[in-house]
Amino acid sequence: MDAVRWFAQVGSGDLAAVGGKGANLGELARAGLPVPAGFVLTTGAYAAFVDAAFAEPGLAGAAVLEPELAGVAVAATPREPVGPREGEDPEAAAARIQAALHAAAVPAEVADALRGAYAQLGGGPVAVRSSATAEDLADASFAGQQDTFLNVRGEEALLAAVVRCWASLWTARAIDYRARREVADPRLAVVVQRMVEAEASGVLFTADPTTGRRDRIVVSAARGLGESVVGGLVGTDDHVVDKGTFTEVERRIADKAEMTVYADGGTAQVPVPAKRRRTAVLDAAAVGELARLGARAEEHFGAPQDVEWVRAGGEFALVQSRPITALPEPAAAPPRTWPLPYPKGAYFRASIVEQLPDPLTPLFADLIGPAVSDSIRELMAGLLGRSLPEGDILFPTVNGYAYYYYRTAGLVRVTLQTPLAIKALARPGTRGGVRGWREHAHPTYVGTVGRWGTRDLAALTPAELLDGVVELLRAGAVYYTAVQSVIPLAASAEIVFGAFYDRLVRKPGDPAAHVLLLGEESEPIRAEQSLYALATEARESGMDDAWQGRFREHLARYGHAVYNLDFAEPTPADEPGPLLDTIRFQMTDHGVDPAVRRAGLVADREAHTRRVRARLGPLRRRVFDALLARARRLGPIREDALTDVGLAWPLIRRMLRELGSRLDLGEDDVFWLTEAELRAAIRGGSVDPPIAERKALRRSRALVSPPQMLPDARWLKVVFGRFLPGAEAAAGDALKGVPGSAGSVTAPARVVRGPADFAALAPGEVLVARMTTPAWTPLFARAAAVVTDIGGPLSHSSIVAREYGIPAVLGTGSATDRIRTGDRVRVDGDTGVVTVV
Template identity: 55%
Template structure:
């Protein structure tokens, strides 16, 4: 036959002939899986029907809509195309082969419960060439017809399936996926019906958490189409397929089921005795799961399977790859056990820069590093007997870092608070702005330069690890020193604004923040550098077009390799690449998150390139002009206010203002350089990772971040992190399973909202809650509050960002929502209409930069990333310090 293929004649490579559904069913049948008998009317039949009726030009004319069209825009075209198909004439040869194949199916062995006969019931299913693929499922875009009997009705159902290739939903979906309508074809699967007593779907990997070691089954009484369409409530079972153990079960109140009608299907009530009865018991679910795993292993990827059961036997009626499966994730923790009793745990200070659970290696290294830096600082400032062994540490709870102070240590530190404030005021222990400028910053920079000059590839692994520890200690000590700059900047601003608001400001005067804007700082200098690069790039149109249209990830890879994009002059490319590299050399150490598992812009500049593309499109404001405007307004208002004050208030106003203006930019400069050592540390760690890959310890160099410190030390001690070392006879990396389990646990932990204070108690909240950088997580309702850090109001869609991996999704005019921001996030503020964070206060980085940009900010909400979703319309009120979800009217 020219147009018909039995399942046994097809395999997974026949998508062009049989469509995705038909090819997969053929593959399953040939592999011996229990597939009800059937055949495929190939795409050649569709093509010949369209050609013989002269439909192709008209179809393409109707199906070609402007880019960005939605499903409803295609409704009229879909109706007219369907009329073209139903008014067409089936070519005689196709009609003859279809009748003969259907008759042959009727003469074959009866499927359970169907009775056989000349009018055997069949399912007629669309099988498009762009369907059930590993890259995109396109599932449910075309039509299926059940319980079709008789050759005439089968022929009519086939034509309806062909027409459904052009329904509004399918055309809009293909347009979004960028698929050329001229290339799509449709085959039709005709398959003996299974008159099932139960049916459903099965995922051989858990689609909710991505775990490949769980099978999820949804089951209902009757036929399975109602499960796929969502028309009935299902039982849901999650199993461990290796052991067959049911890990969770939800048994629904199943009030309706789908059953055969005289023609097609109908819904009918479930008998009372079955409504609350599980459709599958544990042994049946385990047997079905084993079959699903076998199918997944055969295809080599997780599968979305439709199944049916008749007379106690399972049948497979469809299998497609699971697409867009998330990375495996454990369950989010709900308990917060304390590692040490008789103490207090805080998520503040350096922990604000660690919004996510820590990677294992960083957690092991940072604990001792922070402890040493705090003890050294306090020892110099208030005496060596105040903080004792075990008084302070940085443990993790469910992966999240906490400052821990023993109860006795906390009381001793609090008893020395006045002494500490005096030491800060005197600049003792290299604290304060002068200590940062003259000691901490040059010492840190010098150490980074010394290690950067060493030939990394030639160093013994033990020396490399020692260097990593030394650099991290230097970074931690630097951050501790920066923590002494922050209160000076904060105090200076608070005192100036308090004096101004109470004793100077009159109706019509600008807010106090006006007098602190328009100054240079490292984040603002970085923004101006990127803007200037975009301006230079626009002078080279071909280069600008390539950079503006190319994916940021691909451009970042080209920056690393030097391979120029297609169509770009090599000289222009090298000039641009040199300029961009200079930008990265100066500003690329800014951290998104202090955990060194996260790349910095110097490692992966994709996020910066998204902002560069934004500037190339001319969508951003000129930061030079914005800064000049702010500085001009600041100076004009300063002169005007000063001129009207009496001598005493003028002197106080001038002295407090100059103090605040000197301190505020230093804070941002100091914070921006916390990550000076991070690009080098990451290179050193990845060098150790490459050595461990060669030794068979881990599968990928980046897996080194997921080892424990003692594991890394042991590998080095036994020479397994030495170039050329290997484990004799090792077939796979020995820590691969442990690394994957730790990543899965980390992803689950990341879903949790870590309490700001532990143990969770009312007295802790009353005593220390106001000092924490986030509000309570118990806020309910559509409005929640934080700190109004930059004035103004805006209503716009939210964009929730977990980190730089999400930056490409940010669109101009959206509200940036994040757990926290660092100076590395500054480029996004050029796009944002407002800023909302879980963590932060009126003097944090987010507030200072938001004021520079003139956008409202509400910080320290504690709940924003848990309560908001991207695309939700939100109102941000930076004056009231509230965020409100705008509900659409019914």
């Protein structure tokens, strides 16, 4: 058996024998980079340990395993790989498996090989690290899943550390991590490397892991040993280096209160002397020298690297290198200021902005701005008989994010005239309100989409295609503005009923007001019911041709419900993958029939309603009935109206992609042109827009949370702060938003940026998003709670969360920045507070 291999003997082709970490250290050594000497105890040694420990006497190694470990340990002979017993909790599996492994004896052949290599290394302190076959790879780092032991001294301590390292393959954390990533048959080698008594250590990324810039190297440095840097136990100095010149372009010197040092049989945390806490660990020359080593590692591996380094006696050594996983596409530096395009006014992220959570693409920003501002002026003119002055309301972007802009005088005018406008919604013949939406706005929008949808796109000229896009987008904006006149009616109906109920009806033990409003059918609920029916059919009969036809019918009816109103983002009709994922989820044991859930809500609300009505006198009962009926009637209309905002979007996307293809711009690159550039191309002009740079700029802007209001003026916060939750980020680990749905839950968080992340949301996780639209509704069946950056108590997120009976906190302002996937968070839907536990 080949139990030991030295670093110089291994490389990328030896992954199965020495694991990812061992193979990468071998490559570093072969490339001539400074690597502390060491060797790898191979996966064959691990297999021999398992075989010898659990084989019955007289039988070949892996032929019969101890029943307690049957099918769990990795055997030397081929067999079917399986993990913990079906349905077994990771904690229970870990306890069972590790107990057996710690009780086992290391085979003499393996122990002798380990002792011999240790003696050849020179003895003394060594680091013992796991090197799994699924570890430190380009598509998954598996970082921190197995254990590392530092400052191990002596043969017996080394042998014990190796066994503990092997056993760490079966911690509950590692079992769960592999299960989530569907990794079976894991094998573990062990790296034994001479310890360097480091005066400084840290990590180095040969690309900026935040912005994705490949022309930057990022160095983090701390005093003492490096394991605490990787584990986040100590503060680090951070340096950003230009990869071309190896000079610093940015540095941040931390207050380094502690450092990790040698201790008996391991390491310990000790205070950093006061005079050294705020001094730099590395000077500029040392940072440049280290950056050059990182660049050499990247050149050797052919991909950006995550490198661990140490420094002793003024010399650097590299102790680990792995590919950077999940490196984002390159982005510019995130914005730090919010320059305002128009002075003397106020900027708000509300209303339609709730469906525009990300920075806008250039073409959409150019076309949507005038469409929105013109539609608002037209609605106000229809309601009041006079239009607002030009420039009172605009729809610009700040750092790419959409904002409503109100000139100061215009803000006063709109505020004073809003009560009159709401009153006008009840007038017969109005173009606003429920009647205006149902009898005019919706039919007009449907008609415009239908008229353009019947035209042969191939027969249209490029100019006609763009004209059609502009008309459809303006029709969508006019429609949304009409919907805005429905939302206040629905909101006020719920607010008035809630106020009457809480003050004049509710007694101890009675449910909250919103419970009496649950269970009404709406378009998002009907869409979810359609998906569940498709899941039921697929489970029973498979996804045959008939099923495929019904799925296409679903897309034709519901596929325009946008995830994000920017038309550069695909709709479900364009990319149905998230819907198919929802169907697969509904096919599992976690799936719940929406009709059954809704029937339960209706039964509860009716029982509560009967009990409350029975004790009311005639007058209060009449008022109660009238207010309740109005709130129940208007609530679903709001959701129905919002769902159809994107009715034109699949067609707009087809027209723009046809236009881009026709002009040799690329089907998807067309979204990254400005309107002026696109019109110039249509006229036959040559355009060469910096599309890659614009994409990088958008990615950088997406790294920050935009303020809910601008400028940062006290009067704005005083007057409008209570209407725009999340305008100010909370301090510490608690985020303050507004209560959207009652209840309290503590669970792991899952940050979901868009439909590409939908499949990652596991049942029982907290959905954390910038916002949700009706197209996000299927996720609520999996979520334990919902937290959003923007939105209020009457937004879509709030309404749907109540239907699902899960807590919701909305309008936190920065939840997607402050919370990381995997954080345990407490969501209190009663107080509107989210706490990172």
